[in-house]
Amino acid sequence: MSATEALLRVANIETYYGPIQAIRGVTLDVNQGQIVTVLGANGAGKTTILKTISGVMDPERGQVVFEGKNIAGMKPDRVMREGICHSPEGREVFPFLTVHENLVMGAYSRHDKDEVAHDLEACFGYFPRLKERAHQRAGLLSGGEQQMLAISRALMGKPKLLLLDEPSLGLSPILVTQIFDIVKRINRERGVSILLVEQNAHIALKTADYGYVIEVGRIVMEDECVRLMEKDDIKEFYLGQKEAGVRGRRRWKRKKLWR
Amino acid sequence: MEDAARLLQLVVNGAASGCIYGLIALGFVLIYKATEMINFAQGDILMLGGFVAFTLIATWGLNYWLGAFLAVVITAAFGFALDALVLRRVIGQPQFAVVMLTLGLGFIFRAFAGIVWGYDSVGFETPFTNRTVRLGGVVLGQDNVSIIVGTVILCLVLYLFFNRTRLGIAMQASSQNQLAAYYMGIPVRTIFSLIWAISAGVAAVAGILLSPVSMIDVNMGFLGIKAFAAAVLGGFGSIPGALVGGVIVGIVEQLAGYYLPPGSQDVTSNVVLLAVLILRPEGLFAQNIRKRV
Ligand SMILES: Nc1ncnc2c1ncn2[C@@H]1O[C@H](COP(=O)(O)OP(=O)(O)OP(=O)(O)O)[C@@H](O)[C@H]1O
Ligand SMILES: [Mg+2]
Numbered sequence: 001m002s003a004t005e006a007l008l009r010v011a012n013i014e015t016y017y018g019p020i021q022a023i024r025g026v027t028l029d030v031n032q033g034q035i036v037t038v039l040g041a042n043g044a045g046k047t048t049i050l051k052t053i054s055g056v057m058d059p060e061r062g063q064v065v066f067e068g069k070n071i072a073g074m075k076p077d078r079v080m081r082e083g084i085c086h087s088p089e090g091r092e093v094f095p096f097l098t099v100h101e102n103l104v105m106g107a108y109s110r111h112d113k114d115e116v117a118h119d120l121e122a123c124f125g126y127f128p129r130l131k132e133r134a135h136q137r138a139g140l141l142s143g144g145e146q147q148m149l150a151i152s153r154a155l156m157g158k159p160k161l162l163l164l165d166e167p168s169l170g171l172s173p174i175l176v177t178q179i180f181d182i183v184k185r186i187n188r189e190r191g192v193s194i195l196l197v198e199q200n201a202h203i204a205l206k207t208a209d210y211g212y213v214i215e216v217g218r219i220v221m222e223d224e225c226v227r228l229m230e231k232d233d234i235k236e237f238y239l240g241q242k243e244a245g246v247r248g249r250r251r252w253k254r255k256k257l258w259r
Numbered sequence: 260m261e262d263a264a265r266l267l268q269l270v271v272n273g274a275a276s277g278c279i280y281g282l283i284a285l286g287f288v289l290i291y292k293a294t295e296m297i298n299f300a301q302g303d304i305l306m307l308g309g310f311v312a313f314t315l316i317a318t319w320g321l322n323y324w325l326g327a328f329l330a331v332v333i334t335a336a337f338g339f340a341l342d343a344l345v346l347r348r349v350i351g352q353p354q355f356a357v358v359m360l361t362l363g364l365g366f367i368f369r370a371f372a373g374i375v376w377g378y379d380s381v382g383f384e385t386p387f388t389n390r391t392v393r394l395g396g397v398v399l400g401q402d403n404v405s406i407i408v409g410t411v412i413l414c415l416v417l418y419l420f421f422n423r424t425r426l427g428i429a430m431q432a433s434s435q436n437q438l439a440a441y442y443m444g445i446p447v448r449t450i451f452s453l454i455w456a457i458s459a460g461v462a463a464v465a466g467i468l469l470s471p472v473s474m475i476d477v478n479m480g481f482l483g484i485k486a487f488a489a490a491v492l493g494g495f496g497s498i499p500g501a502l503v504g505g506v507i508v509g510i511v512e513q514l515a516g517y518y519l520p521p522g523s524q525d526v527t528s529n530v531v532l533l534a535v536l537i538l539r540p541e542g543l544f545a546q547n548i549r550k551r552v
Contacts, residue, residue, distance in 0.1 A: 080444035109444035
């Protein structure tokens with residue numbers, strides 16, 4: 001990947017929780033129109049990378065360059081206005097607001113009323129379930145519906161780059177397939193670039209164009225998804241295809257962490 | 260008949276003071292829901308609002324409505340500045356620090372008011388002072404009725420604001436999930452300061468509504484303690500709860516003052532507070548979904 005055309009370039013970031021270093025120098029690129037995935041086990045640092053990009057956490061070192069501009073250290077509401085919308089881990093919907101109000105909040109920073117109404121219809125088109133529940137409190141939705149809402153709410157911000165943190169978490173396999181189909185459609189139809197963080201390597205590799213694998217705060221592997229799928233390590237530890245060798249047994253503990 | 264009329268009068272008077280407690284409690288709840296801080300200076304802000312109105316109306320001779328409006332705006336602006344300059348800095352500090360800070364601010368406000376306006380009680384002429392209305396043979400003071408009507412109107416306006424306007428919904432959103440609100444590009448800090456402004460403005464309205472019934476003085480902020488009981492009774496997190504809690508405390512207090520031995524009126528709110536904490540600590544209007552910060 002060439003550095004000049006990257007929409008987002010994360011360069012050597014190091015992020016800490018107090019004294020604990022969660023990210024140990026991560027570099028990754030998202031090109032215009034691409035879906036990029038970051039795979040990793042629990043606690044690998046996936047969420048922390050997204051938080052660093054959206055400005056909730058500031059990196060101690062390194063740069064986050066979006067459209068040629070360093071956005072590291074910016075406040076999250078500013079970052080959002082630059083065109084990066086975040087669908088956070090655990091959905092984080094506004095529980096006492098209705099589905100419709102949640103979506104309106106997603107477009108809070110926008111003033112193009114007509115287009116907002118248009119995008120609202122588009123979200124309801126992607127997820128008809130949300131339209132049926134438009135006037136229900138978001139806290140009363142099922143987990144899957146909340147995930148649809150979280151993605152739609154982020155979409156309402158008219159992102160150039162959409163950050164998705166484990167959209168598959170806690171959903172049935174069928175729903176996961178459905179939601180990822182729509183993620184792909186959002187990318188193709190609206191030209192939204194996507195950075196997708198996942199533990200479900202299977203679906204993530206099928207959906208994304210390019211992938212990174214992260215272990216304890218470091219990128220340990222990166223490649224086109226089609227090629228990643230063919231790698232033995234990935235097959236063993238990420239896709240659960242057993243070709244048990246010595247290494248397999250040695251790392252069984254870690255393997256257990258993967259879905 | 261005599262008794263029934265007497266009772267109605269007591270209930271109306273109680274409901275009127277209860278509305279004042281309810282409005283102060285509303286301020287407690289709005290700020291608590293947004294920032295998890297309890298602003299113990301809420302009653303003293305009411306006092307400041309009353310004094311500002313006094314200056315505008317009695318000293319400068321402004322028309323009552325204009326003076327009242329300006330006093331509310333000034334007090335609201337003060338609330339905004341208070342958050343933006345002082346309280347925002349203690350977010351994330353232990354609860355204890357916040358409690359001490361707002362208690363301390365209360366002391367400062369009282370001292371400031373004493374220096375500026377003196378320690379004597381003052382009052383100003385209102386359209387409701389010393390007038391009465393007849394309601395089915397019962398004579399009620401317009402002052403008390405105006406408190407109730409004013410509170411109802413204010414609550415209606417606030418209800419529409421919080422549920423029908425983008426800014427109002429954004430305030431709810433920021434109170435429910437601060438982090439997600441940031442992700443949506445909502446300027447959460449400014450929103451919180453605006454919530455402080457509303458709370459202060461509401462307290463000023465309460466101070467102005469109260470002025471025909473009770474004089475304005477430096478220590479009137481201690482009403483806040485009764486309002487605190489009202490907020491706890493309502494569930495400390497529920498806006499209707501705060502208002503209903505206020506009205507209940509007010510009415511119980513009036514009835515106790517009439518039917519029970521002298522002195523009982525003053526402890527009623529404390530008794531209510533204790534009873535709630537022991538019997539139903541989650542209050543009358545508990546919210547079930549836990550807030551995430
Ligand atoms: N609030 C926090 N305070 C201290 N350490 C934290 C905090 N949040 C995360 N960490 C640590 O930072 C590291 C990375 O966490 P992160 O949440 O980014 O992992 P993740 O890859 O998103 O995991 P998961 O798949 O479980 O969501 C972990 O070791 C975790 O223990
Ligand atoms: Mg995570």
